[in-house]
Amino acid sequence: MNRKQWLKSKRAGFSLPLVMFVIVIAFVMGNGLLNLGFHRRIFAVRTSSEIAARSAADAGVTKALFEMNQKLKVKPWDNSTLPEETDEILPNTDATYSYKVTANPGSGYAVESIGRSGREQKIIQCTLVLKGPFEYALLTKKDLVLKSDTLVQGYNSGDPFDTDIEVLVTTQSTEFGAMILNNGVEVDGDVLVGAGGNVNTVIKDLGATMHKKYSLLQNVELPLATPPALESKGSITVKGKTSTIGPGDSGQYSMIDVKRGTNPGILEVSGGDVVLYVTGNIGLGQDCEIIIKEGASLTLYLDGDMIAGNSAGINNENDPSSLKLYGTSTGEQSLILKAKSDILGAIYAPNANITVLAKSDIRGSLIAKSFELKNGGDFYYDEALRTVTTEDDVVRFVVIKWREL
16 A cells, blocks of 8 residues: 555545534534523523413402402491402413402401412412501692791691601692792691602792602592482571581581571581581681580581681581591582681592681691692691591502512
8 A cells, every 4th residue: 555545544534533523513512502492491481480470469469459449338348258369360361360368457458369370379468558548738639838937747636645747748730839838838747749740840939948858659549538328408507596416417418508697606516426418518607617516526528619707617626537528529619718716627628729717726637629828827737647447438458568479
């Protein structure tokens, strides 16, 4: 064998192992890529299932919250039939959710929601508590005006030792100059404007002091209160004398008209809890008053307006929770509140333009379309108004203490 033949035979022997090596490498790489793709697909499926399970668990909490708030519309409240669902299908997915609401005396209601998708499961536990309409000292949809040197401060009529109370003064408007705080106004808490609003343009600050200024994350829902079904009893008219009503006089009235004669007309509420639904107006002549006597309470639903003469108004001899006035008109209302002494009460009238002229202080909480404090004393928010029950008006459940397992 000459040298050329020998070299040729060596090249042929070397090529075969090289080809085999390349084939093995290609096979290993291909197999690796296939495995990588397979594992990525498994990971994607698992991640998708986790997301679907979490979404299903979230949907269970949302459904439980909705059902609890729907249940509030049925009076009286019944703890024995709380919302519960098993294996409800999450729309447009193969995921399901189950939830159960249980009562926890003293701490609200516990919700456990379980979402399932494929082999994945997510559990969410949270607590529902009641919130009422009187979480704010002052809350308006539109304009809010405080006179010079007004102090807005908090206290707690239910706990005199609770002195660390920060108030919230809020307009939901984002319009220029919607809130006017005149010189010397002092807010012992925060001042808020509507979601997305600029505090520097919405608030016309003429020399006020406060803790912080900021905008709401989202505006507060202000549904109308629903008057109860009460027996129709005509109208209430008092002229130049004192007339007394009690729990037996609770009912629906077309109007309340308290007039001055030789003496001022006075309508006294006495003897317990009185509920009035007035479909028309309330008129109070000069020096005339509605007086809520000690130990009594008045819950007033008003479709119309309140028109008060000089030194006229509603006076409450109890803590603010003993007077609750709900504006129930779907249209605009006007409430002019005047009083010879302190005004004590909670007013929820989201469609009302309210003007207060009082010779003394205001204690309670006020929610309105617009509010102007023209003269008189200071405004003291009563934190005790935050304590509500399932039988109160305009209450709702909200979620707190959320955790995922």
